[in-house]
Amino acid sequence: MAGTPSGTGAAAVRMTGAVKVFGAVRAVDGVDLEIARGETVALLGRNGAGKSTAISLLLGLDEPDEGTVRLFGAAPEHAVRAGRVGAMLQDGRPVPRVTVGELVGFVARTYPSPMPAGEALALAGIAELAGRRFDRLSGGQAQRVRFAVALVGNPALIVLDEPTAALDVEARYAFWDSMRSYARHGHTVLFSTHYLEEADANADRIVVVDHGRIVADGTGEQLRRAAGGSLVAFDLAGTAFDLAGAGTDGLSLLPGVVSLEVRGERARLRTDDPDATVIALAERGAIRGLEVAPASLDDAFLALTATASDAAPATASGAASDPVARLAPLETV
Ligand SMILES: Nc1ncnc2c1ncn2[C@@H]1O[C@H](COP(=O)(O)OP(=O)(O)OP(=O)(O)O)[C@@H](O)[C@H]1O
Numbered sequence: 501m502a503g504t505p506s507g508t509g510a511a512a513v514r515m516t517g518a519v520k521v522f523g524a525v526r527a528v529d530g531v532d533l534e535i536a537r538g539e540t541v542a543l544l545g546r547n548g549a550g551k552s553t554a555i556s557l558l559l560g561l562d563e564p565d566e567g568t569v570r571l572f573g574a575a576p577e578h579a580v581r582a583g584r585v586g587a588m589l590q591d592g593r594p595v596p597r598v599t600v601g602e603l604v605g606f607v608a609r610t611y612p613s614p615m616p617a618g619e620a621l622a623l624a625g626i627a628e629l630a631g632r633r634f635d636r637l638s639g640g641q642a643q644r645v646r647f648a649v650a651l652v653g654n655p656a657l658i659v660l661d662e663p664t665a666a667l668d669v670e671a672r673y674a675f676w677d678s679m680r681s682y683a684r685h686g687h688t689v690l691f692s693t694h695y696l697e698e699a700d701a702n703a704d705r706i707v708v709v710d711h712g713r714i715v716a717d718g719t720g721e722q723l724r725r726a727a728g729g730s731l732v733a734f735d736l737a738g739t740a741f742d743l744a745g746a747g748t749d750g751l752s753l754l755p756g757v758v759s760l761e762v763r764g765e766r767a768r769l770r771t772d773d774p775d776a777t778v779i780a781l782a783e784r785g786a787i788r789g790l791e792v793a794p795a796s797l798d799d800a801f802l803a804l805t806a807t808a809s810d811a812a813p814a815t816a817s818g819a820a821s822d823p824v825a826r827l828a829p830l831e832t833v
Pocket residue numbers: 522523525526527545546547548549550551552553554
């Protein structure tokens with residue numbers, strides 16, 4: 501069996517230089533990711549970013565073309581066989597004729613120290629579905645059964661690929677409550693999502709993936725700061741920047757300004773030093789309708805992934821320029 505001994509000190513997840521290529525697409529393009537035991541980490545990225553592929557490598561469902569993956573210091577297959585990992589994946593064919601209780605009970609028996617099936621069903625908020633056939637459930641109900649399946653083995657690491665994709669708002673809240681309570685017991689959680697708010701609200705750390713690469717890694721607050729911490733907006737009318745549109749270029753040269761957007765008479769500046777930007781605007785008499793607001797996580801996500809998308813697309817024949825380099829301060833915060 502490959503891997504170092506799974507001593508108590510080994511990280512729950514350690515991915516080093518992982519690459520997975522499908523034809524011309526580098527779905528995972530040199531990922532280094534370490535997750536400590538007890539951490540809850542969100543893998544955030546848009547469609548096709550490489551989240552599911554990274555999760556497949558992590559669970560040993562697929563082999564990396566380059567690099568290594570270790571769970572608790574050992575090969576993923578070893579950790580999975582030892583019952584240390586529970587997973588909730590996006591697809592999964594409904595098993596015909598089996599009831600929810602039978603399915604969860606069956607999975608429980610494959611783990612060395614499972615929780616009672618009823619407890620997993622209760623945690624997933626579906627105790628009342630125990631006697632129902634799994635292949636006759638709604639999409640959201642089936643999703644919650646998958647969550648119970650992931651939990652029932654009482655695994656040290658739980659990996660959830662877009663766990664709330666099919667859930668309505670109420671089920672979503674219930675899901676995150678259960679997930680957080682599971683994490684509070686010292687378990688490690690990795691989940692993928694498109695939803696920034698979910699990542700921010702439920703993860704200790706957000707890892708943003710784009711074009712198969714990690715473009716940012718930090719708390720929601722660190723992501724906001726790395727992408728340009730604040731937005732400053734003001735009315736252009738009557739200022740030195742309102743000379744038939746010719747003066748607005750100068751705005752991007754003001755201290756702290758990272759980017760500039762002009763809509764009609766209103767200018768919006770993204771800045772990583774809002775105080776300096778506002779002082780510079782005041783000195784130029786540009787304070788009409790002045791507003792300063794922290795950048796939202798949406799703003800940060802768009803800025804972070806635009807960084808990677810503006811670079812050449814990553815293909816099997818040539819890597820994109822390194823977007824992480826531009827975010828170096830984030831990784832050292
Ligand atoms: N088996 C495969 N064969 C060919 N291409 C694949 C395969 N699996 C994934 N890809 C490609 O790899 C890239 C990453 O896909 P992946 O499913 O990992 O993204 P994702 O971030 O999980 O996306 P989504 O949020 O839409 O689920 C995409 O371009 C996808 O089309």
